[in-house]
Amino acid sequence: xxxxxxxxxxxxxxxxxxxxxxxxxxxxxxxxxxxxxxxxxxxxxxxxxxxxxxxxxxxxxxxxxxxxxxxxxxxxxxxxxxxxxxxxxxxxxxxxxxxxxxxxxxxxxxxxxxxxxxxxxxxxxxxxxxxxxxxxxxxxxxxxxxxxxxxxxxxxxxxxxxxxxxxxxxxxxxxxxxxxxxxxxxxxxxxxxxxxxxxxxxxxxxxxxxxxxxxxxxxxxxxxxxxxxxxxxxxxxxxxxxxxxxxxxxxxxxxxxxxxxxxxxxxxxxxxxxxxxxxxxxxxxxxxxxxxxxxxxxxxxxxxxxxxxxxxxxxxxxxxxxxxxxxxxxxxxxxxxxxxxxxxxxxxxxxxxxxxxxxxxxxxxxxxxxxxxxxxxxxxxxxxxxxxxxxxxxxxxxxxxxxxxxxxxxxxxxxxxxxxxxxxxxxxxxxxxxxxx
RNA sequence: GCGGGCUUAGCUCAGUUGGUUAGAGCGUCUGGUUGUGGUUCAGAAGGUCGUGGGUUCGAUCCCCAUAGCUCGCCCCA
Numbered sequence: 001x002x003x004x005x006x007x008x009x010x011x012x013x014x015x016x017x018x019x020x021x022x023x024x025x026x027x028x029x030x031x032x033x034x035x036x037x038x039x040x041x042x043x044x045x046x047x048x049x050x051x052x053x054x055x056x057x058x059x060x061x062x063x064x065x066x067x068x069x070x071x072x073x074x075x076x077x078x079x080x081x082x083x084x085x086x087x088x089x090x091x092x093x094x095x096x097x098x099x100x101x102x103x104x105x106x107x108x109x110x111x112x113x114x115x116x117x118x119x120x121x122x123x124x125x126x127x128x129x130x131x132x133x134x135x136x137x138x139x140x141x142x143x144x145x146x147x148x149x150x151x152x153x154x155x156x157x158x159x160x161x162x163x164x165x166x167x168x169x170x171x172x173x174x175x176x177x178x179x180x181x182x183x184x185x186x187x188x189x190x191x192x193x194x195x196x197x198x199x200x201x202x203x204x205x206x207x208x209x210x211x212x213x214x215x216x217x218x219x220x221x222x223x224x225x226x227x228x229x230x231x232x233x234x235x236x237x238x239x240x241x242x243x244x245x246x247x248x249x250x251x252x253x254x255x256x257x258x259x260x261x262x263x264x265x266x267x268x269x270x271x272x273x274x275x276x277x278x279x280x281x282x283x284x285x286x287x288x289x290x291x292x293x294x295x296x297x298x299x300x301x302x303x304x305x306x307x308x309x310x311x312x313x314x315x316x317x318x319x320x321x322x323x324x325x326x327x328x329x330x331x332x333x334x335x336x337x338x339x340x341x342x343x344x345x346x347x348x349x350x351x352x353x354x355x356x357x358x359x360x361x362x363x364x365x366x367x368x369x370x371x372x373x374x375x376x377x378x379x380x381x382x383x384x385x386x387x388x389x390x391x392x393x394x395x396x397x398x399x400x401x402x403x404x405x406x407x408x409x410x411x412x413x414x415x416x417x418x419x420x421x422x423x424x425x426x427x428x429x430x431x432x433x434x435x436x437x
Numbered sequence: 438g439c440g441g442g443c444u445u446a447g448c449u450c451a452g453u454u455g456g457u458u459a460g461a462g463c464g465u466c467u468g469g470u471u472g473u474g475g476u477u478c479a480g481a482a483g484g485u486c487g488u489g490g491g492u493u494c495g496a497u498c499c500c501c502a503u504a505g506c507u508c509g510c511c512c513c514a
Contacts, residue, residue, distance in 0.1 A: 006505095006506090009505080009506065009507085059511090059512065059513095060512095060513095062438095063512090063513095080514095108514090110513080110514095112512075112513075113438090114506095114507085114508095115507085115508065115509070116507090116508065116509090117514080118513075118514075119514090122514065123514095124514065294514085295514080296514080297514090298514080320514070321514085322513095322514035323514085324514075325514060326514095348472085348473085350472045350473090351472080380472085380473095381472050381473050381474085382472090382473060382474055383474085384473090384474085385473060385474040385475085386474045386475070387474090388474085389474055389475060390474095390475085396473090396474095398472070398473075400472065402472090410472095410473095412473075412474095414474070414475080415475095417473090417474090417475095419473085
């Protein structure tokens with residue numbers, strides 16, 4: 001059958017069984033972010049083309065969804081949350097609190113060719129601290145990522161590095177031009193994918209044997225965070241790397257002091273991040289039980305970006321969660337909740353003459369904060385129960401003329417099969433207590 | 438932008454070395470008598486075999502084209 005009536009390639013419908021667990025995860029993350037004082041920011045899905053052009057490089061530009069709107073204006077779909085943030089900072093700079101800690105959750109659109117775990121419309125959940133270059137800001141963002149992963153029940157380790165360390169490494173390798181540097185970083189970034197040997201070979205080809213030797217030694221460094229930092233500082237000695245190591249020591253030391261062990265936050269000199277705009281701390285998140293899915297949450301410090309994007313010269317550090325990849329990971333890990341509805345009680349229909357009473361019962365439950373529904377159409381009770389059970393609703397009420405006459409309802413637990421008569425007056429409390437268990 | 442794979446029932450897929458009524462599992466529906474499900478039993482509905490052309494007495498199967506989907510590379514989340 002033609003599958004041409006579905007959504008376009010790279011776009012998806014998310015039905016209740018995807019959206020409900022997703023909402024739960026996002027709510028949990030929002031709560032965590034809230035405990036750090038982050039406030040929400042919503043920017044439009046559509047921006048003026050001029051706001052977005054020239055910000056993502058030629059490649060990004062080509063991937064942007066752009067068109068003329070009905071009034072003939074050039075517009076483009078939001079491509080990420082960072083450029084809109086820069087616009088907001090430029091526009092409201094004076095009014096914003098300092099530091100400005102905001103999170104942004106929403107869809108972004110990129111006209112890439114879709115692949116496994118990559119879509120043309122996908123949600124990003126960004127959190128950034130704008131206006132401070134303090135290492136405490138970096139520390140908070142990393143701690144917050146770690147907390148968020150714990151809160152949603154996913155084991156994760158955040159691997160932290162510093163861009164300046166890599167700058168220093170490049171310097172040691174005799175690489176001074178930006179292009180060479182990006183190629184070096186690009187190679188190092190692939191170490192998880194292709195292995196150290198292949199990376200070293202690639203670097204030897206591009207930058208010569210002595211550079212390859214240094215990188216090989218660099219990548220081989222092992223041990224605890226503290227040991228590794230020491231060894232790196234011995235191997236790469238220059239101003240750049242010293243800054244990076246100093247900053248990493250402060251951040252990781254501070255985090256360790258607050259109980260973030262090496263199981264949750266580590267120094268990893270192989271983290272490179274392909275993006276060119278990072279200036280300091282960089283980090284990625286590896287899921288303990290599903291490393292192959294890649295980083296579900298990553299970011300770093302980008303002190304020059306907001307200025308480049310047309311805002312004021314403002315330091316910033318932030319993180320971005322790939323919501324869809326995270327949900328996919330949770331599905332694969334089997335930790336995604338299996339829910340199709342939030343309804344707690346379903347009132348069945350056994351007798352059409354008591355619809356008013358059934359409706360009133362449902363309204364009473366709803367007023368008490370309980371999610372309740374009632375069956376509309378006549379059907380065999382067995383069929384009703386089957387359908388309700390399939391939805392995953394645990395309790396049903398049976399209300400017919402007998403029950404209405406006695407001012408009671410029959411409450412049945414579909415999991416245990418247990419069934420009791422409950423006086424109408426006690427119903428809401430009874431149901432509430434069931435769901436609190 | 439480059440390369441591979443796929444497209445048969447609502448879903449996941451068989452299948453025909455080209456030949457009369459295209460199959461399975463799951464799902465859906467009906468029934469195993471009146472207000473009690475998840476197991477089970479009996480039965481039913483449901484397919485222009487992606488679209489267009491060609492070869493052939495005959496095509497879902499072969500050829501060409503086209504579209505859609507999908508997976509890699511690049512880049513990224």
